[in-house]
Amino acid sequence: MPPQSELVLGIDLGTTNSACAIVREGRASxxxxxxxxxxxxxxxALPDGSIVVGNRAKRRRAVDPTQVVxxxxxxxxxxxxxxxxxxxxxxxxxxxxxxxxxxxxVELGSRLHSIVEISAYILTYLREMAEEALGQPxxxxxxxxxxxxTDSQRSATRIAAxxxxxxxxxxxxxPTAAALAYGYIEDTDRRIAVYDFxxxxxxxxxxxxxRNVFEVLATSGEMFLGGDDIDEAILEMMVEAFRRQQxxxxxxTPVAMERLRAVAEQVKIQLSxxxxxxxxxxxxxxxxxxxxxxxxxxxxxRRRVExxxxxxxxxxxxxxxxxxxxPHQIDEIVLVGGTTRLPLVRExxxxxxxxxxxxxxxxxxxxxxxxxxxxxxxxxxxxxxxDGGVSTPTAAAPASAVLLDVTxxxxxxxxxxxxxxxxxxxxxxxxxxxxRLFTTTRDSQVFVRxxxxxxxxxxxxxxxxxxxxxxxxxxxxxxGEVTIAVTFEINTDGLLEVRARDRDxxxxxxxxxxxxxxxxxxxxxxxxxxxxxxxxxxxxxxxTR
Numbered sequence: 298m299p300p301q302s303e304l305v306l307g308i309d310l311g312t313t314n315s316a317c318a319i320v321r322e323g324r325a326s327x328x329x330x331x332x333x334x335x336x337x338x339x340x341x342a343l344p345d346g347s348i349v350v351g352n353r354a355k356r357r358r359a360v361d362p363t364q365v366v367x368x369x370x371x372x373x374x375x376x377x378x379x380x381x382x383x384x385x386x387x388x389x390x391x392x393x394x395x396x397x398x399x400x401x402x403v404e405l406g407s408r409l410h411s412i413v414e415i416s417a418y419i420l421t422y423l424r425e426m427a428e429e430a431l432g433q434p435x436x437x438x439x440x441x442x443x444x445x446x447t448d449s450q451r452s453a454t455r456i457a458a459x460x461x462x463x464x465x466x467x468x469x470x471x472p473t474a475a476a477l478a479y480g481y482i483e484d485t486d487r488r489i490a491v492y493d494f495x496x497x498x499x500x501x502x503x504x505x506x507x508r509n510v511f512e513v514l515a516t517s518g519e520m521f522l523g524g525d526d527i528d529e530a531i532l533e534m535m536v537e538a539f540r541r542q543q544x545x546x547x548x549x550t551p552v553a554m555e556r557l558r559a560v561a562e563q564v565k566i567q568l569s570x571x572x573x574x575x576x577x578x579x580x581x582x583x584x585x586x587x588x589x590x591x592x593x594x595x596x597x598x599r600r601r602v603e604x605x606x607x608x609x610x611x612x613x614x615x616x617x618x619x620x621x622x623x624p625h626q627i628d629e630i631v632l633v634g635g636t637t638r639l640p641l642v643r644e645x646x647x648x649x650x651x652x653x654x655x656x657x658x659x660x661x662x663x664x665x666x667x668x669x670x671x672x673x674x675x676x677x678x679x680x681x682x683x684d685g686g687v688s689t690p691t692a693a694a695p696a697s698a699v700l701l702d703v704t705x706x707x708x709x710x711x712x713x714x715x716x717x718x719x720x721x722x723x724x725x726x727x728x729x730x731x732x733r734l735f736t737t738t739r740d741s742q743v744f745v746r747x748x749x750x751x752x753x754x755x756x757x758x759x760x761x762x763x764x765x766x767x768x769x770x771x772x773x774x775x776x777g778e779v780t781i782a783v784t785f786e787i788n789t790d791g792l793l794e795v796r797a798r799d800r801d802x803x804x805x806x807x808x809x810x811x812x813x814x815x816x817x818x819x820x821x822x823x824x825x826x827x828x829x830x831x832x833x834x835x836x837x838x839x840x841t842r
């Protein structure tokens with residue numbers, strides 16, 4: 298038997314909740330702290346300036362909501378001016394501001410924090426929780442991200458892990474992780490659809506599983522659709538009910554709104570298991586009389602949230618169309634994310650695919666388990682098999698599953714007239730490298746600015762601009778005589794590297810990608826220094842600086 302390999306955490310860093318898992322002695326399990334397996338993705342600052350994470354932070358939402366950051370995953374790696382960030386500005390009680398390079402920062406405690414730092418607090422909590430449970434240090438991790446995460450979002454997640462003291466050996470797509478867990482559990486050769494409806498994002502991925510080969514055929518998604526939107530719809534109903542019963546307005550009272558928002562989430566959870574949920578809340582407005590009696594039936598909920606859930610249907614149809622498959626050609630539907638517990642969601646899934654989804658695995662933890670299995674395989678560890686045994690790596694039969702993933706969005710560069718020349722098409726298998734040749738457009742042009750975007754629109758400005766590469770030092774010549782080779786390379790983590798080379802000289806010029814909404818290396822180094830001085834410990838971190 299090979300020597301025991303280093304343990305690797307499989308991490309699901311979620312919008313609403315997070316979890317981590319490990320594979321030890323051939324068994325995959327979710328890490329626990331007491332009875333807790335799922336950690337709320339919430340970070341709060343206490344009055345004394347210390348930072349708390351998880352359930353303790355979540356309880357602060359009803360006390361001091363301006364000092365509680367939640368749903369940070371919806372903000373990570375985004376530009377401040379993006380529609381998604383501007384939408385959140387109107388709905389969350391904490392302060393969101395614009396930082397350097399169009400990055401998003403939040404005010405928490407005595408200073409501004411980047412979203413990367415907020416995510417790092419959660420990842421640190423997960424690492425320390427695992428170390429406490431395992432009784433040993435853990436430094437390596439496989440982190441799962443939504444299939445439709447952009448390059449900047451993936452990079453930001455990696456930086457957050459670095460701040461948390463984690464060495465990320467692979468970034469894996471959440472649906473692929475779920476399929477990996479399901480494939481090992483079921484030991485199956487079949488096509489599956491992973492329907493991933495979490496707190497903040499939705500995507501669906503079609504995979505072909507053939508023994509230890511997991512091939513992604515297509516992926517599609519909507520980056521701002523999740524359980525948070527259902528919570529918001531229920532919250533609106535509660536506000537309306539209070540207005541009718543008490544004649545008062547609470548929308549401008551952050552503490553009251555956050556108290557109701559937390560209750561709305563609980564109502565959604567109750568309606569996942571029963572036909573009606575009832576709420577009795579006293580002193581909805583702090584220090585003032587005013588009771589809310591609220592009852593919501595499954596039928597009433599359907600009327601209010603069905604349009605939200607129906608938004609997943611065209612996404613599923615797009616993935617099937619891209620994969621070249623009809624719904625009846627899908628053998629199994631695997632559910633991921635807490636939102637999939639709602640009966641209406643499962644009914645919609647059945648309508649789309651013509652069969653009910655399977656429910657043999659926990660949608661809340663399957664992603665973390667799959668990430669842990671991938672981590673164990675990458676480290677040459679024993680991995681769990683469907684028959685209850687474990688694999689043993691050998692030269693003839695390696696234990697690692699072969700993951701054949703794809704890039705979820707097309708990648709291209711801006712050309713004359715404001716159009717896009719696509720270099721890597723959507724759903725291209727990764728890793729991949731593509732090169733395209735361009736020429737100068739002006740006489741005596743000594744530098745070029747190559748603007749990079751992600752999306753499917755022909756007009757550059759209608760896509761997501763990732764950043765730009767500046768290539769300088771070109772020889773002066775009439776336009777069209779200098780040729781530049783632009784190379785896009787996507788690695789197994791789904792991360793993009795863009796290189797530009799002057800074909801005339803044969804030398805690759807220094808070209809750095811300036812990612813909009815991203816962090817400079819100096820900013821990252823400063824954050825690493827702060828993290829080293831004040832790491833979170835358990836529920837509580839040291840004072841903010």
